Amino acid sequence: MNARRRQDLSDNVATKARILDAAEHLFADRGFDATSLRTITTEANVNLAAVNYHFGTKAGLLEEVFKRRVEPLNEERLVRLSKLQEESGADAPSVEAILTTFIEPALRVSRDPAHGGMVFMRLLGRSYAEPNEQIRRFMPELYRDIEIQYGEALGAAVPHLAVEDLYWRMHFVVGTIAYTMAGTDALQLLASCPYCDPDDVEGITERLVTFLSAGMKA
Amino acid sequence: MNARRRQDLSDNVATKARILDAAEHLFADRGFDATSLRTITTEANVNLAAVNYHFGTKAGLLEEVFKRRVEPLNEERLVRLSKLQEESGADAPSVEAILTTFIEPALRVSRDPAHGGMVFMRLLGRSYAEPNEQIRRFMPELYRDIEIQYGEALGAAVPHLAVEDLYWRMHFVVGTIAYTMAGTDALQLLASCPYCDPDDVEGITERLVTFLSAGMKA
DNA sequence: GTCTATAGTCAGATAGAC
């Protein structure tokens, strides 16, 4: 009996996870609208009706795909930011150090296939610019604490900046990171760079921090 | 007879233009997949079959929507860049001056409703991150000359930079501009900024140039 | 919790009259 229940539970979890994995991958590759439930359930090796059973609607599935990755990611960012602020004592942490606590957790995720890896990062990057109603509704919620905490930290790091300048620059920072995550080959706009390796995540991170810190302090 | 022919021609042009206008607006608001030909033709006050008659397919319409705006925009950019280089003579133009020739034409377009205005800019910004096959195919073509000319100009302006660093920074620049154009309220991620006015296009341009130039020269 | 079968809707595209 217990074995049976465990089996049921494990199947249940595995089914949900398989759907989430397939959806994540397909949404990242083709976009939300262009991905049908049929394609998702086929790739996940589950029945077509399973999505509606487990997630209610296709939009519900999309939301779960994001929540599963973004919540732990942002928690880690806030923990690192707190630690950094404690270590700095009375001094405000540097812009570089603050941005590093924001970017490095994303870097870690992007290298860990078990947490979505580059696939989810691509999806996340694209989502910042998407008109999809569902995404526009729940994403700001997922980022509320991030905005507040990083706004305060960066404000202390560049106190000479007017408030509106600070916010615009934070906006630019987020945009740059989002587009970089969305895939360096997103539009192959810079297709001709023979030296650029999109898989060199550490190198990109370093370049991002350098570039963004300079802009932030300008 | 002549009057009749002129009328036909004018109807033809007006029909195509009305379809393009409606499609541009609806694609920008809802995205490509989420916009049906029925919605477009209804808003344009033309018959459903007109899209297929004039543009072949829905994808063909999308391509025309982009071409109509991007080609003149990029031509103006290249003219300004050339002029700037002539004026500078043997000296390389500054990063700020180069970026200004890139951003200002977009600014001008965004203020001119007759050329698409903010609506098209939003669509264009989003398109950089879109997985749509059609867009990924024709956009790099539209930007080939831009990439070459600006790559050379910026390379001369920051000669200390390694080639791969230059390309990455160009990528960051394009990403930031695209994201900013995609709509400052794209995800309302920075919703809480009480001072930020998304309609203050000159102010945003100035801030963009400052931010990006600092990053470029870091 | 999983499956089959299907309802109900809407999509892009075209044939053929005018």
Place this chain on the structure above:
DNA sequence: GTCTATCTGACTATAGAC
């Protein structure tokens, strides 16, 4: 060049057996 009418196919979602 424009229109009506319609084809064909795909989609999400659900009811109900197991």
